[in-house]
Amino acid sequence: MSVPRGRGYRAVLEEMISDRVHGASWYFLRLAELLEAGVNEQIPIETMISDIRSIRPGMAPLENVAELLTQVKPLDLSRAIRVYWGRAEEGIRANSRLFMNRVKSMVTISYSSNARLFAEAVGARVVALESNPGGEGRMWGGHGGLVVPDLTMPYFIANSDAVVMGGDGLYEGFIVNKVGSLPLALTSRHLGKPVIVVLESFKARRSRPSQVYRVNVGGIEVPLFDEIPLSLVDVLITDIGVFTRVDVAYIEGKFKETILKYASTTQ
Numbered sequence: 001m002s003v004p005r006g007r008g009y010r011a012v013l014e015e016m017i018s019d020r021v022h023g024a025s026w027y028f029l030r031l032a033e034l035l036e037a038g039v040n041e042q043i044p045i046e047t048m049i050s051d052i053r054s055i056r057p058g059m060a061p062l063e064n065v066a067e068l069l070t071q072v073k074p075l076d077l078s079r080a081i082r083v084y085w086g087r088a089e090e091g092i093r094a095n096s097r098l099f100m101n102r103v104k105s106m107v108t109i110s111y112s113s114n115a116r117l118f119a120e121a122v123g124a125r126v127v128a129l130e131s132n133p134g135g136e137g138r139m140w141g142g143h144g145g146l147v148v149p150d151l152t153m154p155y156f157i158a159n160s161d162a163v164v165m166g167g168d169g170l171y172e173g174f175i176v177n178k179v180g181s182l183p184l185a186l187t188s189r190h191l192g193k194p195v196i197v198v199l200e201s202f203k204a205r206r207s208r209p210s211q212v213y214r215v216n217v218g219g220i221e222v223p224l225f226d227e228i229p230l231s232l233v234d235v236l237i238t239d240i241g242v243f244t245r246v247d248v249a250y251i252e253g254k255f256k257e258t259i260l261k262y263a264s265t266t267q
Contacts, residue, residue: 016055022259023178024168025113027054028061029085035069035078042081047070059158060169060176061202070185072263080262083140084255088200089117096121096198097243100129103196107153107188110178110247111139112166114198118146118237119164127156133180133225150180156189163188167199167228172206172248174227175199182226185233194234197219201240202259231251 008011012034029045031052045158068077096118105125108115119126127144129152131137141147148156159164162186167178175197180251184193231237236243240254 006033006245007037007191009034009041009043009083009150012037013051013055020134021111023062023110023112023166024059025166025200027056028065028081028200028202031065031080032063032081032085035074035081039075039078040120044073058169058170059210060209063207064252065200065206065256066267068259068263071261078257080259083262084202084259088202092117092198092200092237093121095237096241099196103161103164104211105198106158106162106164107160107184108145108164108195109137109180109184110134110166111136112198114166114237115164116143116155116202118196118198127183128221129153129161129180132178133222136178152183154191157184157188158191160193162196164196165188165200167197167203169209170199170204170246170248171208171253174229175233176209176227179222179224179226182228182232185228189232194238195232196235196237197228197233198237201238201251201255204248204255206248206252212248222223 012030016034017028034052035048049066049069052062057064065081092114093264100122103122105127106119107127107129109129110131121213123247126140128137128140128145128147129150130147132150138147165177165181165184167175167177188195230246234244236246240251
């Protein structure tokens with residue numbers, strides 16, 4: 001069985017650890033490259049599991065893949081991740097089209113590839129908050145979005161059809177996303193606008209994240225993520241369906257069932 005040759009294991013791992021811009025979807029796909037490099041360099045599975053969990057402790061896709069490594073060979077799992085990634089994107093795009101003509105303008109936070117897929121699928125105009133600290137929302141400027149200061153969110157929400165955001169993790173009772181997402185959802189609820197979250201099923205995990213990743217801003221440690229209660233989410237769009245009532249165990253189970261099937265057929 002041939003093993004793809006690319007960057008070294010340590011180079012991929014360090015890139016994932018040091019990254020400050022990308023979300024959980026990016027990390028999930030990068031894991032395929034990390035596993036391939038690990039096989040090339042004969043890194044013990046126990047070491048790969050430990051390294052994956054140390055990248056962003058508690059991040060759902062990382063924890064899910066670390067857990068799956070106890071059941072699946074690394075190279076089979078790497079190939080299954082790539083297959084799942086492509087099909088998840090197709091599912092997100094198809095399910096987003098259900099909102100065509102219902103969401104013509106949207107406010108979003110950070111830069112989510114899933115929020116972008118939604119906007120493209122329905123043809124919505126995008127207003128993106130700058131999303132400080134980090135300023136990832138500015139990336140929307142290169143994709144036709146209007147980038148505005150974070151504190152202007154009430155004005156732009158009031159003049160939009162919905163708030164649409166991605167999510168870095170779906171847990172029992174809440175969604176984790178970039179800091180600022182909770183006030184965005186609360187403001188949307190206050191103004192009577194729906195909150196739509198778009199994420200892949202590989203981000204679903206019932207167990208709570210062990211810790212919240214923090215960054216240093218002006219000498220002050222601040223959390224990089226908010227917990228948004230599911231009670232503030234009106235619609236959850238995933239690759240496996242659209243939900244107004246969220247069963248995290250079901251979504252997590254479907255992901256694991258499907259990726260194990262992909263792993264068994266990539267050999």
